[in-house]
Amino acid sequence: MSTERVLTGITTTGTPHLGNYVGAIRPSIEAANTAGAESFFFLADYHALIKCQDPALIRQSSKEIAATWMALGLDTQKAVFYRQSDIPQIPELTWILCCNAAKGLMNRAHAYKAAVSANEEAGEDPDHAVTVGLFSYPVLMAADILMFNGGKIPVGRDQIQHVEMARDIAQRFNHNFEDLFTLPEAVVDDSVAVLQGLDGRKMSKSYNNTIPLFLEEKPLRKAINKIKTNLLEPGEPKDPDESTVFQVWAAFASESETERMRDEFANGIAWGEAKKQLFELVNNELADARVRYRELLNDPEHIERVLQAGAQRARDYSVPLMEKVRAAVGIGSIVG
Ligand code: TRP
Numbered sequence: 293m294s295t296e297r298v299l300t301g302i303t304t305t306g307t308p309h310l311g312n313y314v315g316a317i318r319p320s321i322e323a324a325n326t327a328g329a330e331s332f333f334f335l336a337d338y339h340a341l342i343k344c345q346d347p348a349l350i351r352q353s354s355k356e357i358a359a360t361w362m363a364l365g366l367d368t369q370k371a372v373f374y375r376q377s378d379i380p381q382i383p384e385l386t387w388i389l390c391c392n393a394a395k396g397l398m399n400r401a402h403a404y405k406a407a408v409s410a411n412e413e414a415g416e417d418p419d420h421a422v423t424v425g426l427f428s429y430p431v432l433m434a435a436d437i438l439m440f441n442g443g444k445i446p447v448g449r450d451q452i453q454h455v456e457m458a459r460d461i462a463q464r465f466n467h468n469f470e471d472l473f474t475l476p477e478a479v480v481d482d483s484v485a486v487l488q489g490l491d492g493r494k495m496s497k498s499y500n501n502t503i504p505l506f507l508e509e510k511p512l513r514k515a516i517n518k519i520k521t522n523l524l525e526p527g528e529p530k531d532p533d534e535s536t537v538f539q540v541w542a543a544f545a546s547e548s549e550t551e552r553m554r555d556e557f558a559n560g561i562a563w564g565e566a567k568k569q570l571f572e573l574v575n576n577e578l579a580d581a582r583v584r585y586r587e588l589l590n591d592p593e594h595i596e597r598v599l600q601a602g603a604q605r606a607r608d609y610s611v612p613l614m615e616k617v618r619a620a621v622g623i624g625s626i627v628g
Pocket residue numbers: 299300301302303336339432433436437445446447451
């Protein structure tokens with residue numbers, strides 16, 4: 293069993309933005325395309341159901357996220373790239389893991405706890421609008437990971453707890469039945485930037501401060517012009533380490549270009565000029581992929597074929613492992 297297998301899921305509830313690109317998509321594609329890497333990336337559409345009751349939005353987001361990874365050059369022949377809901381063994385395993393996951397452990401999951409404390413603050417019943425789906429979200433995530441013996445799980449900080457829960461559940465299963473599951477580990481890469489958004493806080497859909505990844509040139513220029521700055525005039529020295537414009541610059545520029553911009557800030561570059569250069573830098577990096585992205589969105593049948601081929605490869609792993617799991621817990625054929 294490989295412990296180096298990299299696996300991660302992307303919930304299909306939004307349009308990818310620059311923060312997703314810099315923080316997750318770009319490093320994952322780079323890692324996946326490296327020789328010797330074994331990567332599993334999937335669209336977590338069952339997870340989307342937990343927070344989204346809009347079927348059109350989930351479908352659109354699935355299409356956009358798949359097109360994004362493909363447009364940015366993920367080698368889908370090499371990485372296993374699939375949609376969670378195309379792998380029926382995942383919900384099947386989820387049930388079996390549910391029967392091996394302590395309810396007390398799930399009570400501590402932060403997504404559930406956050407919902408409960410929001411209710412308590414609002415004077416509502418603690419479980420108001422909390423679904424069993426939200427409560428057991430970490431078990432579904434554990435099934436995603438354990439189904440493919442994922443070893444390294446690149447995630448944001450908010451997901452570390454869930455990976456630890458998957459590890460806990462795997463340990464319990466291995467102990468109670470048979471040693472079938474690799475114990476996964478969260479990987480949080482501190483060297484990749486957590487990008488700031490238009491208002492200077494972390495770029496996040498929930499803060500409504502994002503720059504969508506594949507905006508056309510004009511709206512991209514406009515969005516970059518909206519990044520918050522202070523009132524310093526041209527010629528007045530500016531502090532790069534206090535500036536979102538500089539922070540985004542550094543996420544896209546080479547080291548030497550970053551140093552040059554640092555000097556420009558010290559020399560009092562005008563905000564308008566800094567933003568103009570930032571637009572050019574970001575636009576250059578994304579322009580070709582943006583064209584491919586539009587082409588892909590116009591050809592959903594092609595995206596679907598790629599996802600189906602990926603699902604087929606994923607099932608080559610999930611079907612035999614699920615058979616072992618069923619046998620280990622005593623369900624299925626009574627013969628033999
Ligand atoms: N829950 C994760 C998120 O919201 C997405 C996800 C689903 C995931 N299944 C996963 C991440 C398995 C890593 C491994 O970001």
